[in-house]
Amino acid sequence: MRKLLLIMMVAAANTLLAQDIFQQKLYAPDLVLKYREEASLSADQVEKIKSIYNGELAAYNSKKWDLDAMMVKLEQLISVSKVDSKAAMAQLEKSLVLEAEIKKMKLDMLLKVKNLLTPAQQEKLDVHKDEFVNERSITAPLSDNQRVSLRVKPGKDPDAKPLYVIIDGDEKRMTGELPADLDPNTIASMEVLKGTTATDKYGKQGKNGVIIINLKKK
Template identity: 65%
Template sequence: MKKQTLILLMLLAATYVVPAQDIFQQKLYAPELVLKYREETGLSNDQVEKIKTLYSSELTVYNNKKWDLDAAMVKLEQMISGPSVDTKAANAQLEKCLTLETEIKKMKLSMLITIKNLLTPAQQTKLDAHKDEPMSESSITTSLNDNQRVVVRVRQGPEAGSKKPLYVIVNGDTRKTADDMPADINPDSIESIEVLKGESAASVYGKWGENGVIIVKLKKK
């Protein structure tokens, strides 16, 4: 009997695990956060206007690149979904996706660095007290990992029938199991996704894990 193969397509963020807190969020400052606490940090009118102008100009560029990347990823998924895949064409399309993703991340990083350089050390210290606050879903600087959409697909051998893996949703100290990926989970709330197969899955989850286990860990609120 063929073993089940689990395929994770994490769109806009290939196959690495997302850190508990993005390193860029630790060291840099999103414009939404800076402008929200402008009074507390004592931002000057000049600082406020410069950050607003920077954000507004970058937003248009970001949206254009983001739309292009979404379309490129859809095309790549279509190319690899058929019974026969053109390896050369698929690799070329992947390169397009990676190029766009890199351009987006560089743009974000450049903007965040510019904003940090506009702030005084004292202002940065005051903003550090608010670093753990979640950013709006519409923020273009929430995370440079950019895990905005997660698609989990399960491919099975012909002998596997309709068997599905077990989903385990970890939310703080709570663990909940499910037969499918819950549709109401916000991708931005996911910290990491782990896949267990074979003996490693069965040893922890017994017969419920014999078809594989997908562990979805949510960020702490």
């Protein structure tokens, strides 16, 4: 069990590192097409980038759905009181193979897009590199990372929502809704407080639990 958890932690760290490199050095089609005029893309470049994106989308979604199912199975395997380590390890290996295929597909697409752009166009797009990319995108920062997730299960009262505390350096923001523009790549750590621990620290606002999100230092 300890070996399984260690492999999952290493895989998650490698995933985040690869995604950071992709975001820093390459260009998501969504971003390029959004700022096509600012970057002075030609009509031919726009059509080629659309073709590259659409050509990969069906295969990407198919593999992504398969990976989602594999990770659900892995979660089931390790959730029981006595884990079948052999079965869990085999399931993890299968998911890692598929995840590698997805990353190769993503990298190939991003390289094709970058090679269509001139150095001047890349420079204009660089100013938007830190912009959040919607999760539906094939190039979303965490779209294919199944080991980093935040799920809040609703209780009997649908209005009983947890308090979200977003900490960014010396700034602290409290909200009843998870910000839609929150970039997962900026999250350094998360902490969940429940019961008296939450109310002792945040009073009545924490009666439904508190989710503390610490952002990375800029």
